[in-house]
Each structure stands twice: as C-alpha cells, then as structure tokens.
Amino acid sequence: MNKRLLGNEKEQIAVSYLISNDYQIIFRNYRTNTGEIDIIAIKNNTIVFIEVKYRKNANYGYPQEAVTYNKQQTIRNTALYFMYKNNISPDTGFRFDVINILGNEITHIENAF
Secondary structure, eight states, X not given: OOHHHHHHHHHHXXXXXXXXXXXXXXXXXXXXXXXXXXXXXXXXXXXXXXXXXXXXXXXXXXXXXXXXXXXXXXXXXXXXXHHHHTTOOTTSOEEEEEEEEETTXXXXXXXXX
C-alpha cells in the first residue's frame, strides 16, 4: 500500500475515533499554499486542529515525535488562515491536538502544542 493510501486509511481511523468521542468533523485534509491540516473538528464549542501520525512500530520513534517545531508552526499558520478565511474570531476557543496511531493503538493528545 502506498503512503497516501495508508495515510488516508489511518486518518479515517482517527475520524471514526473522534466521531465516537463526540467530535463533529468539519474538514479533512484542509490545504492552503501555506500547509495542510489533517482534520478540523469541533467539540464543546472549541475548534480542534488535529494532526494524525502513524507508525507501524516504535523502531524509528513514536508518531508524535514527527510533529516537529516547524510542522507545528505550519499547522498554526494554516489554522490562522482557516480562521481568517471563515471569519472566525481569534477569541474563539481553539486548540491543537495530535492523534498517534502506533500499530493498532490510538492515543489522543489534547493541547499537544
């Protein structure tokens, strides 16, 4: 399976997990010329920008380790652009989460950065 198909499969697992935990999915793979956000969701009136990371095993590190400072900055900038384009006030509650998928185990890190 190529990386794109595998990524889509793991993102779908993350979406199913989020829906089962009362998140409303509003965008998947939100792209701009500045970057991409895997999932944008809402829960309890908070906008949640979610990065999904997968590793088959921990031989090359844990999934969350791939969310580097530069990646975080890209996600932040893309989130601000999303809020601007959708007339969402910066005073609106929002956060950045990471969903790690290690093998078949899902870990949801809220307020990851």
